[in-house]
Amino acid sequence: MGARSSFKLEFLKKWALGLKICSSLAKDMSFLERKKAIKLSADVAMASARDGTTCWSRALIANASKQDDKKIIVRTMLGSEFKKITKSSSSGSFKPEKRVRSKKILRRSCAITRIRKTATKRVLACSIAKRLVKKRTQVLKGIVPGGESMDEVSLLEETLDYILSLQAQVDVMRGFANTQVLSNPK
C-alpha cells in the first residue's frame, strides 16, 4: 500500500497547489465556479500524479487545456511538465477510426445477412454477445479519457489504472470533506 499512499500524497499536494492558484486568480467565485475549479484541480492533480506515464492522464490534461481559462490553471499547476505531457499526447489516430467504423458497418451487415441464413441458436447467441461487447467497449471508450484511440487490450489496462486513480482521488476528497465538516460544525 506504500505506492497507493504516496500517490495520494502526491495528489493532495498538487491539488492544494491547484486550489491556491484558482483562489489567487479569482477572489470571489460563485458556487458553480468554485465547484468547477475544485473539480478541475482535482482531475489535473490526479492526472499529473501519474506523471504522464499513462494515456488517460495525458488525454485528461490535453482535454483540460483546450479551454483557455482552464489552460492557464493547468499550465501553472504543471509547470515544466506541461509541455512534455502535451507533446507526448499526439492525436494521430483519428482518421483510421473513421475508416474502421465504416468497414465495421459493412462487415456487420454482411455478417447479419449471412447469419440469418444459417441461423442456429448458438451462432445467434454468439453474434448477440459480440455485439453487446462491442457496444459496451464503445461506451467505455467514451468514459475513460482518451479512450477513443486505444485498442481493447490497452483500453482495459488504462481502465484499470484509471479506476485505481479515481478510487484514490475519491478517498482523498472524501477525507478532506469529512475533516472540513468536522472542523466547522456550523
Added chain:
Amino acid sequence: MNRALPETLHYLEYITGNVMGAPLKLQQQQQSQHSYLNETQFNVFSLPPQATQVQQLQDLINNDSEVRELVNQSMKSDPGLENGWPDFGKYPIPRTGFATTSSLEMDYSISRTCTSPPTVVVAERDSVLTDKMASTIGRERFRKRKADKAQNPKVVVAEDTRDKRIKGDAEEVESEVTEQNNNRETSADKSKENSMVSEVQKPDYIHVRARRGQATDSHSLAERVRREKISERMKYLQDLVPGCNKITGKAGMLDEIINYVQSLQRQVEFLSMKLAALNPRIELNMDNFFAKEMFPAFMGSFPTVGNSSEMGNSAFLQFNPMQQVVTCGLDMAINPPDMALRRTTSTSITITLQQVQPSSHWETDLQSLYNSEFLQGRSAAFPSQPFTGALEANNLKMEM
C-alpha cells in the same frame, strides 16, 4: 505491473502445461518472461513466418500420409513393412520436439518420410487423424477468420473423403480409431493437453503452444494470445471492481466496469460540490487538516512517532518523522475513512492533546513548516524540498 508478471507466468505455464518436462519448461518461462517484458503487438505478429512454414510442412506431411493410407487400405497393411516405417514414427516427435529442433531438422524428417515405404502405424495415423479432425472441429467451434478457411480447403476435402472411406470399411482397427477420435473430439476443447507447435527459439518471440484440438494457424495463435491478454486484464478488473465475483463473461464484466467508473466520476463531482458548498473560499486548510484530525488521531495509535519526537528537534530528524507523520496521517484519514473513528477522534481531541503536550513544540513547528511550504508553493514548481529526498524515493507507480 510488478505483481502481474509472476501471475502471467503462472498462467502461461498453466496453459503450456508440462508436456515436455522440466528443462523446456524453464526455457519457456524465461522466454515468456522475456516476451512479457518486451511485450508489444509486434512481437505477436512476428510469429507468422515460422508458423506458416510449419503449417505448410504439416499439410504436406498430412497430404502424403492420406494418399498413402488410401493406397494402404486396398493393400491391407503388411506387418513386415511396419518396420520400414520407423521414420514416420519420427513424425510426431518433431512435432513434440519443436522447441528443440530447428526447421532444418524438420525438413530432414520430412524427406525421410517421403522416401520410406507406405505403411501405416496405427498410433501415428491416429494422432494425425485426431489433429486433423479436431482441428476442423476447432475451426467450427471457434469463430474462425477467413484466412483459416482459405488456407485449408483441400485438406478438409481430402479428409472428408477419407473419413467416409474409413467409416465405409468398418475395419475393427479403424473403427476403434474413429471412436477414439470421436471421444477425443468431444474432449478436445476441454482437455488442456498440448500438441506441440512451438516455434524456433528466438528471444523476442512470444512462445505460444497450441492447445489440443485447436488450429495451429498463425492468425489463431496471435488471436489466442490477444484473447488471453484480455482475459487476464479482465481478471484484474474483476478483483478491483466490487461485486464482480459472480459475473463471468466479457459483456457483464464490461457493464459492471462502466457502472463503477461512472459512479466514481459522479462521486468526484458530488464531493467537489460538497467542498464548494462547505467553504466560502477555496482553500486547503492544512492547519485544520492536520492539527485537529491527524495529529491526535495518529499520535494515539502510532507510538513510533512519539519515540522519534523524543530524539530531538533537529531539522533533519524533523523531516523523517514528518514523512511518517504525513503518510501515517493520510493513511489514517484516507484509508478507510470510518465515520465512527472520526467521531471518536474528534471527541478525544482534548484528551490526546494533553497527552501530546511534551511534543507540542514539535507539532507547532511542523504546522508552521507546512504553512510556509504552501505559501511558497504558489509561484514556483511545487517545492517540498524537505520532502523530495524522503518521499520521492517512494515508488509513485501504483501497485497492481
